[in-house]
Amino acid sequence: MKIAILGSGGREHALALQLSKSKKLTKIYCIPGNAGTEQISNNIDINLENFHDLYDFLNKNKIELVVVGPEKPLVNGIADFLESKNIKVFGPKKIVSQLEGSKIFTKNICEKYNIPTAKFKICYSKDEAFKFLSDCEFPLVVKADVIASGKGVYVCNSIDDANIAITEIFDGKFGKTEQLLIEEFLEGDEMSFFIISDGNDYKLFNTAQDHKRVGEGDKGKNTGGMGAYSPSSLINKDLENKILKKIINPTLQAIREMGEKYVGFLYAGLMINNNEPYLIEYNVRMGDPECQTILPLIDNDLFEIISACCNSKLLEQEIRWKDKKSMCIVLCSKGYPEKYKKNVEIKNINKVNSSENNYIFHAGTKLSGNKIMAVGGRVLNFVNISNNFSLSRKEIIEQIQTLDWDQGFYRSDIGYKVINE
Ligand code: AMP
Ligand code: GLY
Secondary structure, eight states, X not given: OEEEEEEOSHHHHHHHHHHHTOTTOSEEEEXXXXXXXXXXXXXXXXXXXXXXXXXXXXXXXXXXXXXXXXHHHHHTTHHHHHHXXXXXXXXXXXXXXXXXXXXXXXXXXXXXXXXXBOOEEEESSHHHHHHHHTTOOSSEEEEESSOOTTTTEEEESSHHHHHHHHHHHHTTBTBOOSOEEEEEOOOSEEEEEEEEEESSOEEEEEEEEEOOEEETTTEEEEOSOSEEEESOXXXXXXXXXXXXXXXXXXXXXXXXXXXXXXXXXXXXXXXXXTTEEEEEEEESSOOTTHHHHHGGGBOSOHHHHHHHHHTTOGGGOOOOBOSOEEEEEEEEETTTTSOOOOSEEEBOGGGSOOBTTEEEEESSEEEETTEEEEOSSEEEEEEEEESOHHHHHHHHHHHHHHSBOTTEEOOTTTTTTTOOO
């Protein structure tokens, strides 16, 4: 069978590598892919906004199943479109992708089904928002109701911070908008919690801890993710039961009551306080870099798992996990998440030791002849699996130091909350 993976990040390289181990697949296409996916699959340069061009390619090449990496095509309705053309899609339809596409859609479900989350107010104009602020306590959080990879979220410590956030959002910094959210600030520790669902049933898909801030000690600007480790040290059976009972099950019930089904990965971004979970947000896909961190821990055929989901047979399908820990450190272009240089060569990648427990997943890279060029903000993901987070971090940092790329930087403190040194 031939499949296509949509997307071009580290998440998609990790998906491609894990899927390439399946004996049931004859060919994998990555659309558009990166320099890493090019080495293990076939990159095809199609604009993912253009569903018709995509369909033409899939149809001509007899591709039967599409795995969607990023949220944007899902929120834009790629699953609905391809299924109307009889192509199976691993990823949810447009209406349920609003779980990520519209924070207000999710908050309304939380309200109706009593799902624990931050208290919130929707404001439809600057004046309404400014007025509401006068009775608020700080810190609080102001959010644009758009998909902005975490960048539309402002944690505000003062009324001045909040005024700037409200002005920027209504002035269109994240695109035209008619509403924003003002939320209570949740205290606690964050956790990324994943399930995989076939529309009728679901299974757990591990946990991870992401480091979103650019600087050591979790300081500085929000990024897409500077590193992660799995499993999260916060998870325990009691907490897992609460997450399922209070958050995941009522959400899936809400979707069923809408007459819809959820097929794909569902990622709950949670705040954990005193072993109680609160929903911060949903994403309708795997996390990045959580995907790169979690997938190497799978001990059976990922294609069989995904295929079972697309055929409503997940209950019969086993998901086996290695009893190991995994860590990912993201190597970025200097300047990220602000301005950075593009088209800088990264030398020595081939000199980095590769072994069964070490992985390099590409993100913002491109092949130029036989040179690997950095073309994005987050460029390479180094992953190591072992029995111990401290060992994994040491191993990864040694590997990164083999590279010859003075325009790169990384956080050397990933996992600091679980490593005592
Ligand atoms: P989101 O895009 O909603 O996941 O928000 C991005 C990041 O902002 C989260 O990962 C949290 O670190 C932070 N955040 C968002 N909402 C809240 C909240 N209500 N309380 C505390 N931190 C938050
Ligand atoms: N690592 C955060 C995200 O994928 O949204």
